[in-house]
Amino acid sequence: MSPVRRTLITLLAAGLLAGGCANDPSEGGGSGGNTIKVGILHSLSGTMAISEVTVRDSELLAIDEVNAAGGVLGKKLEPVVEDGASDWPTFAEKAQKLINEDKVATTFGGWTSASRKAMLPVFERNKALLWYPVQYEGLESSPYIFYTGATTNQQIVPALDYLKQQGKKSVFLVGSDYVFPRTANKIIKAYAAANGMTISGEEYTPLGTTEYSTIVNKLGQAKPDVVFNTLNGDSNVAFFKQLRSAGFTAQTMPTVSVSVAEEEVTGIGPANVAGHLVAWNYYQTTEGTTNSTFVKAYKAKYGADKVTSDPMEAGYNAVKLWAAAAAKAGSVDVDAVKKAAGGISLDLPEGKVTIDGENQHVYKTARIGLIQPDGQIKEVWNSGAPIKPDPYLKGYAWAAGLS
Amino acid sequence: MGTLNQLVIGASIGAVLLLAALGLTFTFGQMGVINMAHGEFIMAGAYTAYVLQPLAGDQAVIVALPVAFAVGGVLGLILERLIIRRFYGRPLDTLLLTFGISLILQQAARDIFGAPNVQVDAPGWLTGGVDLAGVRIAYNRLFILVLAIGCVVAISLYLSKLRQGRRMRAVMQNRQLAAVSGVATGRVDQATFFIGSGLAGVAGVALTLIGPVGPTLGTAYIVDAFLVVVAGGLGQLKGAVIAAFVLGVLNSFVEFWTANGASFAKVVVFAVIIAFLQFRPQGMFVLKSRALT
Numbered sequence: 001m002s003p004v005r006r007t008l009i010t011l012l013a014a015g016l017l018a019g020g021c022a023n024d025p026s027e028g029g030g031s032g033g034n035t036i037k038v039g040i041l042h043s044l045s046g047t048m049a050i051s052e053v054t055v056r057d058s059e060l061l062a063i064d065e066v067n068a069a070g071g072v073l074g075k076k077l078e079p080v081v082e083d084g085a086s087d088w089p090t091f092a093e094k095a096q097k098l099i100n101e102d103k104v105a106t107t108f109g110g111w112t113s114a115s116r117k118a119m120l121p122v123f124e125r126n127k128a129l130l131w132y133p134v135q136y137e138g139l140e141s142s143p144y145i146f147y148t149g150a151t152t153n154q155q156i157v158p159a160l161d162y163l164k165q166q167g168k169k170s171v172f173l174v175g176s177d178y179v180f181p182r183t184a185n186k187i188i189k190a191y192a193a194a195n196g197m198t199i200s201g202e203e204y205t206p207l208g209t210t211e212y213s214t215i216v217n218k219l220g221q222a223k224p225d226v227v228f229n230t231l232n233g234d235s236n237v238a239f240f241k242q243l244r245s246a247g248f249t250a251q252t253m254p255t256v257s258v259s260v261a262e263e264e265v266t267g268i269g270p271a272n273v274a275g276h277l278v279a280w281n282y283y284q285t286t287e288g289t290t291n292s293t294f295v296k297a298y299k300a301k302y303g304a305d306k307v308t309s310d311p312m313e314a315g316y317n318a319v320k321l322w323a324a325a326a327a328k329a330g331s332v333d334v335d336a337v338k339k340a341a342g343g344i345s346l347d348l349p350e351g352k353v354t355i356d357g358e359n360q361h362v363y364k365t366a367r368i369g370l371i372q373p374d375g376q377i378k379e380v381w382n383s384g385a386p387i388k389p390d391p392y393l394k395g396y397a398w399a400a401g402l403s
Numbered sequence: 404m405g406t407l408n409q410l411v412i413g414a415s416i417g418a419v420l421l422l423a424a425l426g427l428t429f430t431f432g433q434m435g436v437i438n439m440a441h442g443e444f445i446m447a448g449a450y451t452a453y454v455l456q457p458l459a460g461d462q463a464v465i466v467a468l469p470v471a472f473a474v475g476g477v478l479g480l481i482l483e484r485l486i487i488r489r490f491y492g493r494p495l496d497t498l499l500l501t502f503g504i505s506l507i508l509q510q511a512a513r514d515i516f517g518a519p520n521v522q523v524d525a526p527g528w529l530t531g532g533v534d535l536a537g538v539r540i541a542y543n544r545l546f547i548l549v550l551a552i553g554c555v556v557a558i559s560l561y562l563s564k565l566r567q568g569r570r571m572r573a574v575m576q577n578r579q580l581a582a583v584s585g586v587a588t589g590r591v592d593q594a595t596f597f598i599g600s601g602l603a604g605v606a607g608v609a610l611t612l613i614g615p616v617g618p619t620l621g622t623a624y625i626v627d628a629f630l631v632v633v634a635g636g637l638g639q640l641k642g643a644v645i646a647a648f649v650l651g652v653l654n655s656f657v658e659f660w661t662a663n664g665a666s667f668a669k670v671v672v673f674a675v676i677i678a679f680l681q682f683r684p685q686g687m688f689v690l691k692s693r694a695l696t
Binding site: 045047053054203214215217234241242266267268271 | 409412415416513530613615616619622659664669
């Protein structure tokens with residue numbers, strides 16, 4: 001075997017290893033009679049750790065607060081934290097472990113749709129509960145998952161309504177190459193066709209791509225009214241840095257992003273992204289005493305320089321909503337909690353949040369925000385009232401062909 | 404105009420590839436060590452710029468260049484002294500070992516600096532760009548290009564003019580013969596590893612200008628960097644330079660000419676490299692030697 005060929009084979013082997021690695025910080029589980037175990041399952045290592053670590057933090061904060069207020073049914077909550085390691089089979093494996101070995105009452109976890117899709121059959125098979133805290137592409141409604149992030153009609157559709165209202169006629173779609181951006185863009189194209197908007201381009205890049213000059217060049221040639229950005233993770237940093245250094249500003253090439261929150265703005269550098277739009281249901285600046293208390297508590301626990309963001313708030317909400325449902329049910333039994341959950345309404349950082357008992361999503365207010373030079377996001381528009389979740393977009397005639 | 408723009412973009416992609424791969428032409432090319440932790444030395448260089456930011460303000464990137472060279476170099480030296488030298492001649496073991504070390508370093512960065520990305524401000528004079536005949540040239544890309552060229556010139560001077568550099572080449576071409584001629588090969592290995600790893604640190608600083616700064620920064624570049632070295636020919640500086648720019652330009656044009664081209668361009672680049680290595684498994688350039696290898 002020639003040295004070069006051997007080298008290539010070893011490189012290939014290394015690539016396979018990189019895909020399959022996972023660590024295993026198993027925690028011993030003595031089941032005390034005075035505590036209720038709950039699972040927390042996020043990526044604490046690997047490429048998604050960047051986003052998921054903060055959601056774990058806000059969920060732990062919510063558990064602290066529930067415990068400080070006397071716990072659930074007189075028992076304290078005991079979090080069992082597991083690492084999904086940014087690897088989808090690991091998520092399924094750890095979910096199984098939390099359910100079988102730790103016998104947790106419920107689990108809060110996941111970020112990417114791929115991790116949720118990997119965990120879904122595990123929770124359905126074991127008739128266990130998962131609370132999933134991130135906005136996603138919709139078209140799903142598992143009886144064993146509660147979705148506390150936005151579905152498409154609470155984030156993407158309102159964002160399109162806003163753009164239409166602003167007179168934007170042509171849209172360029174830029175996204176990461178996986179299920180969420182591709183599904184979101186299918187919805188955007190159907191909306192555009194029905195509302196007299198044109199799609200002036202559609203580009204996908206593999207997750208983790210850091211080279212965007214060619215796409216920026218294509219944007220410059222297509223000259224769209226607005227760029228709809230569904231890039232995820234690190235790629236956003238490269239995209240916005242390179243968009244700016246190519247001489248575009250938020251005025252000459254406005255973008256609206258659905259996966260860039262306060263946390264990502266810090267990493268991109270506020271100067272690189274100020275003036276661009278984002279669509280979420282919560283910002284650190286959202287008004288209300290519930291939110292200012294949440295922000296204050298989060299900073300007190302994790303540091304004054306920390307920011308809060310939509311997925312973190314949705315994770316925090318999930319814990320609070322589950323605790324309320326268990327209290328109402330008088331039990332942590334899965335079926336009892338599911339039955340009690342419908343109609344539960346709490347005053348949470350984003351405002352009033354109500355569980356829709358039918359599809360197990362929550363009512364959420366849609367908010368369009370403008371990124372400020374200090375890295376905070378200022379709300380420029382909201383839907384006025386919480387929007388009823390509609391994961392299959394049944395209420396929209398133009399969405400009839402989507403599945 | 405778009406086409407001309409793509410040529411410039413291709414050159415700047417090539418410069419980034421070259422900068423990331425330069426260190427590897429030493430450790431992998433010259434010594435044959437497959438160091439999977441090389442990407443984490445790049446990451447360490449990027450964080451060096453971040454750490455220096457409170458001291459140096461928006462000139463951190465410039466100040467960090469020599470410091471990151473030292474940081475990367477020392478990390479490499481520690482790795483070579485403690486571990487790699489015990490595994491010379493066992494490439495598979497070295498690969499697994501350094502892959503494990505790269506994971507440890509990533510998690511260490513996560514524990515020290517936190518999981519989210521951090522921001523390194525570019526110096527004021529590196530933001531923006533200039534329009535030349537309808538072609539946009541961003542200053543930060545120009546800076547990376549100049550830096551890459553500067554590094555190549557410095558390395559080739561070192562290898563041809565300095566005694567240490569000539570010893571390095573001697574050891575690479577025939578280790579036993581160099582040893583019997585009185586060259587302290589162990590010392591030379593240390594120097595080679597120091598320089599190769601230091602160059603990774605320099606690359607890390609430059610990459611803060613265009614991409615994210617986070618614990619997994621290095622993984623985005625490591626495979627491409629190995630490809631450049633393999634396609635160029637092991638230990639061949641000239642080969643690495645040509646391979647980097649050919650791959651950069653190829654990538655940029657395929658992506659530009661095809662709809663949804665980013666994934667497709669990667670496929671084409673990989674396919675071209677595989678086809679090329681079928682005809683020239685030794686890479687573009689190869690060291691001519693009479694040694695029996």
